[in-house]
Amino acid sequence: MSILIVDDEQDIRELIGDILGDEGYAVRLAANSDDCMAEINAEPPALMILDIWLKDSRMDGIDILKTVKRDNPDVPVVIISGHGNIEIAVAAIKQGAYDFIEKPFNIDQLMVVVSRAMETSRLRRENQELRRRDVASAEMLGASMAFKTLKSNLDKVTKSNGRVMLTGEPGTGKEMAARYIHTNSNRATAPFITVSSASIEPDRMEEVLFGRETPERGVEPGLLEQAHGGVVYFDEVADMPLGTQGKILRVLTEQQFTRAGGTDKVRVDLRVISSTCRDLRAEIGLGRFRQELYDRLNVVPIPVPPLADRREDIPELARHFIDWFHKTQGLPARSLTPEAETTLQTMPWPGNIRQLRNVVERVLILGETSGPIEAQELPGAEPKSEAEPGLPLTGAIAALPLREARELFEREYLVTQINRFGGNISRTASFVGMERSALHRKLKSLGVVGNSRSGGRGFGEYEE
Secondary structure (H helix, E strand, C coil), X not given: CEEEEECCCHHHHHHHHHHHHHCCCEEEEECCHHHHHHHHHHCCCCEEEEECCCCCCCCCHHHHHHHHHHHCXXXXXXXXXXXXXXXHHHHHHHCCCCEEEECCCCHHHHHHHHHHHHHHHHHHHHXXXXXXXXXXXXXXXXXXXXXXXXXXXXXXXXXXXXXXXXXCCCCCCHHHHHHHHHHCCCCCCCCEEEEECCCCCHHHHHHHHHCEEECCCEEECCHHHHCCCCEEEEECHHHCCHHHHHHHHHHHHHCEEECECCCCEEECCCXXXXXXXXXXXXHHHCCCCCHHHHHHXXXXXXXXXXXXXXXXXXXXXXXXXXXXXXXXXXXXXXXXXXXXXXXXXXXXXXXXXXXHHHHXXXXXXXXXXXXXXXXXXXXXXXCCCCCCCCCCCCHHHHCCCHHHHHHHHHHHHHHHHHHHCCCEXXXXXXXXXXXXXXXXXXXXXXXXXXXXXXXXXCCCCCEC
């Protein structure tokens, strides 16, 4: 990474260049604003040393500073000037300059400021890389038909800049899907900024999104400015206040906005991904969501399936969470017994993947420190009782004749197994110990038809 030195005085820029070159830094030189912007556009530097006064230039140092902090906010800028005073210093710092040095400068002072600024630049790059790795490590796991359909849809949109609307129940992994799009796109090294519409107070929403400018604190970038060049993810967009919706609509149309308290237009390059668990068409009908914003955001709608449609994936997801909690929190690295896997696959999951993650964490914290996880450790599982062997009977079942009770049990048992194996009849038949043709006949005789997510009187599309 190089240092870009911008000064209209040849002797000054070459002197600074020679000093920094002797210290092992790669340097580039620019004599005016046009040369400066050409160098930045060719490759953003790790640091800029910028003269405040530039003769024969279209832009002065403050104008260049504003442009750099808008388009390349992570590049530290050190201002130098032979006409320095406290007012210029304050103005430069408010516009985002890292520091201010007055000509004639002391070489030792220059090197201290440059060293600190380069360290700041390095830390920012490392933080960006860590964020990128964190996103990349958020794997999409599964082998069920519902998961394969989701992943196929996500793969189709990764290389475009089209706006994506992710829909689904709470806890299904909509943010994970958004991060998958970001990680596999050409914006993977740029920021991924989440806007949690439900957690931001309505009266602060615009300040949080657009930033603000005040005499006391200068420029404070908002989330949209921080996401420049990358992806902004509007989580639960239905919770966004109506007034803010109108301003977001303008941002999507114009790709620019004004900070609260400011007058300058801030231009941003953003890809927008949004999510909701609500019916936005119904929200539009109730006057709580803007039709125009919905049309802008809903360019590519992608449904994220509930965990009940992905029961085949549950053991793999559970093992992933066990490994993750072991690595990040030091919790026991336990395995799952076959009975525990089956129990997890047949449990109701109204909270979806988030609920599964919480269940795994709870078992690892409260359970044994070694040995496999047993079915009776899971929430709601019936403890084994040697004194009372067998399955408990409800009053409704006990009141049925044997033939009807047997049919009811067979129906519920087989539908549960079909859902557990993601609709795969061959795998279901193998597990229950029946020939595939015999299973088909049994299902027909029991009247098992239609769709079911979690053990109802039917099942969805299935594979042979």
